[in-house]
Each structure stands twice: as C-alpha cells, then as structure tokens.
Amino acid sequence: MSNATTGAMGLASRFHPDRDPLRPPPAPGLGRGFSFAIVAHILLVVALSAGVSWRSTPVPAMEAELWSAVPQAAAPKEQLPTEPQPEPPKPQPEPPKPAQPTPQEVQAQRDADIAIAKAKERKLKEEKEQREAEDKRKLEQRKKDEADQKERDRKAKEEQAKKDDAKEKQDKAKADKARKDSEARAEAQRQENLRRIQGMAGASGGPSSTGTALKSSGPSSNYAGRVMRAVKDRLNFDVSSIVGNPVTEVDVRCAPDGRVLSARVIKSGGVEAYDDAVTRAILGVERLPLDTDGRVPSQMILAFRPKD
Missing domain, CATH: 3.30.1150.10 (Fusion Protein Consisting Of Minor Coat Protein, Glycine Rich Linker, Tola, And A His Tag; Chain: A; Domain 2)
Incomplete structure (x- = not known):
C-alpha cells in the first residue's frame, strides 16, 4: 500500500471516526439530490390539487320573473285533432251446418270405401305376382344362359384339346420322320465312308457293289x-x-x-x-x-x- 493511500485513510478516520476506513466513501451530493426529489414531488401534488379544485366549484344559480304592463288573457290551449274511432265489426252470420247423412248414405260410403280398399289390395297383389313372375323368368333365363355358356366352354375346350392332340401327334410324327431321316443319312454316310475306306484298302467289288467287305464272301449254308x-x-x-x-x-x-x-x-x-x-x-x-x-x-x- 502507498503512502498517499495510507495518509488518506488516516485523514478520513480523523474527520469521521464512526466510518469503517476499509469501506469506500459514499458518493458526493447524495443528500442534495434526495432533498431536490422531495421538493419536486410536493410541487407536483400541489399543482394537481389546484387543477382539480377549480372544476369542482359550484356555479351560482339566478332566477328572473317578467311582468307585463297591461293584464292580458291567456290564449286557449291548443286542441289536438281527435282520430275517428273505428266502427265495431259487424257480426258475421254463422255458417250453415252441414246436413247429416242418412244411414243409407253412410252405408253406401262405407261400401264404396271397402270396394276401393279391396281394389287397391287386388291391384297390389297382381303387381306383386307380376314382379315375382318376372323375377322367376329372369332367374330361369340366367340359369339357361349360364348352362349354355358352360356347354360352349366345354365344347371349346374339347375342340382345343383335339387340336392340341392333333398338333402334338403331328409334331411327334415330324420329329420321328426327322430322326429317321437323320439316322438314314448317318447310315448312308457311314456306308459311304466304309466303301471309300475299303476301296482305298484294295476292295475288289465293282462300282455297283453294296457290300462292305474287301471281297465277296458269306457264311456257309449250315x-x-x-x-x-x-x-x-x-x-x-x-x-x-x-x-x-x-x-x-x-x-x-x-x-x-x-x-x-x-x-x-x-x-x-x-x-x-x-x-x-x-x-x-x-x-x-x-x-x-x-x-x-x-x-x-x-x-x-x-x-x-x-x-x-
């Protein structure tokens, strides 16, 4: 620690014996600022009070009465025109009561209703029977069509099977013929090779000879x-x-x-x-x-x- 710092601490403890010499000193002017703030708030409150009080002051009421020099009679009160009252409605005459039907008419009406109901029921029954008959006909026709289609499919399969069998036989015949032709050609080639080889080795047969030996020979009779x-x-x-x-x-x-x-x-x-x-x-x-x-x-x- 420097001598200047030590001297400053000693001076502070001399003027302020109750302050801790190790703590920093308070900022200067803090008291003046606090006092200025209090005064400003007081002035603000006074100004607000004055602004509100002038509006709450009651306005004095004044009355005046006028007198005429010569007495005059007042004009009559204006009468509003009265609306005409509506006339009361005239009583309507009662409608005539319907005549009561006789028992014969009631029975006739009942019979007519029964006949109409039976006719409707009979018509509904006929329509139902017609629908059922139509549905049955359609069902039978559909079954017949399905049976015909199955028969056509069966015949088509049979025809296709016959065609396949015929084609298979034809292919097999062609294959057999080709194989036999190939074997015949191979045998002819082999015989030709044998004749050529034997001719080269000194065979004695003629040009038209079909044998394969060097000379004509054969087994004995027994x-x-x-x-x-x-x-x-x-x-x-x-x-x-x-x-x-x-x-x-x-x-x-x-x-x-x-x-x-x-x-x-x-x-x-x-x-x-x-x-x-x-x-x-x-x-x-x-x-x-x-x-x-x-x-x-x-x-x-x-x-x-x-x-x-």
Missing part, C-alpha cells in the same frame, strides 16, 4: 443253324404262353475271333420278354462257332421263332 443252336442252348424261356409263332430278328455284331460285341433287336415278335431272353442268350454265348473257312462274320441278322 452256319446259321449252328449259331442258332448255340444260342438256343442258352435260351431259357417258357414259350407255351406265346400265342402263334412270331419272329424276332436280332442284329448281331461279332469280333473276328467269334466274341459277341453287341446284340440289338431290330424286329420284335410282339413279346418283349421273349425278345429280352433272346438278347441275353446271344450275349451269354462266349464265342460263336467258326465257319468252315475258320472265320466269323462281323455282322449277322438272326431270326428266332419260339416254337421252331
């Missing part, structure tokens, strides 16, 4: 019978149940040493079980017998009859 006996020795089938004596033709492919390479039914006798039994018997033969020239044809078509 070779087929020997092969049939070899197959029938292995055939195990009860032929008593077969009607007639159908022919089953089998295409047999063999190796040069007599081994059976394949057996395929090319013409069925109508009994599938017998066809399968013949095929199994051919495949069951280990080696087919050799022909008189010591060879086995590479391809043979064997015909089997169950009752031969």
Whole structure:
C-alpha cells in the first residue's frame, strides 16, 4: 500500500471516526439530490390539487320573473285533432251446418270405401305376382344362359384339346420322320465312308457293289443253324404262353475271333420278354462257332421263332 493511500485513510478516520476506513466513501451530493426529489414531488401534488379544485366549484344559480304592463288573457290551449274511432265489426252470420247423412248414405260410403280398399289390395297383389313372375323368368333365363355358356366352354375346350392332340401327334410324327431321316443319312454316310475306306484298302467289288467287305464272301449254308443252336442252348424261356409263332430278328455284331460285341433287336415278335431272353442268350454265348473257312462274320441278322 502507498503512502498517499495510507495518509488518506488516516485523514478520513480523523474527520469521521464512526466510518469503517476499509469501506469506500459514499458518493458526493447524495443528500442534495434526495432533498431536490422531495421538493419536486410536493410541487407536483400541489399543482394537481389546484387543477382539480377549480372544476369542482359550484356555479351560482339566478332566477328572473317578467311582468307585463297591461293584464292580458291567456290564449286557449291548443286542441289536438281527435282520430275517428273505428266502427265495431259487424257480426258475421254463422255458417250453415252441414246436413247429416242418412244411414243409407253412410252405408253406401262405407261400401264404396271397402270396394276401393279391396281394389287397391287386388291391384297390389297382381303387381306383386307380376314382379315375382318376372323375377322367376329372369332367374330361369340366367340359369339357361349360364348352362349354355358352360356347354360352349366345354365344347371349346374339347375342340382345343383335339387340336392340341392333333398338333402334338403331328409334331411327334415330324420329329420321328426327322430322326429317321437323320439316322438314314448317318447310315448312308457311314456306308459311304466304309466303301471309300475299303476301296482305298484294295476292295475288289465293282462300282455297283453294296457290300462292305474287301471281297465277296458269306457264311456257309449250315452256319446259321449252328449259331442258332448255340444260342438256343442258352435260351431259357417258357414259350407255351406265346400265342402263334412270331419272329424276332436280332442284329448281331461279332469280333473276328467269334466274341459277341453287341446284340440289338431290330424286329420284335410282339413279346418283349421273349425278345429280352433272346438278347441275353446271344450275349451269354462266349464265342460263336467258326465257319468252315475258320472265320466269323462281323455282322449277322438272326431270326428266332419260339416254337421252331
């Protein structure tokens, strides 16, 4: 703390011994301002009182009476014109009383009302019967129309089914024909390839020859019978149940040493079980017998009859 501050605090405590030297001194001029405010409010109250009091002062009332020099009589009082009184209404004559109907008239009126009511009831009944008949007719007509529509739909479905069946058969026939044509073309191509290969290998057949061997040859006259006996020795089938004596033709492919390479039914006798039994018997033969020239044809078509 500076010396000037310390001196100021000591001076203040000297002139005002009841004041805390650590608190700040009050603002100067506070008492004058407070006094000025009190005086201003007093003047304002006085001015308001003066402004209200001058309006509340009562105004003095004065009266004057006038006298004429010569006596005069007063004019008569004005009479207002009187309105004419309305005349009383004239009494209206009483209306004549209706004549009382006689019992015969009452009975006739009652009968007429009953007849009218019955006629209305009969008309309503007839209208109801007509509506019911019309509704019944419409219902029967609707049922008939529905039955006719169902019949037309059924016929349309049948016709569509027939068309679909015919189209399916036609498509199947076309597919079978295309497959057979493709197989025929493939077989012709294979035969052509075989002829070309054999011709290149030194085949001796003429230009019009249809064979596939290097030279014309064939099994001996009794070779087929020997092969049939070899197959029938292995055939195990009860032929008593077969009607007639159908022919089953089998295409047999063999190796040069007599081994059976394949057996395929090319013409069925109508009994599938017998066809399968013949095929199994051919495949069951280990080696087919050799022909008189010591060879086995590479391809043979064997015909089997169950009752031969």
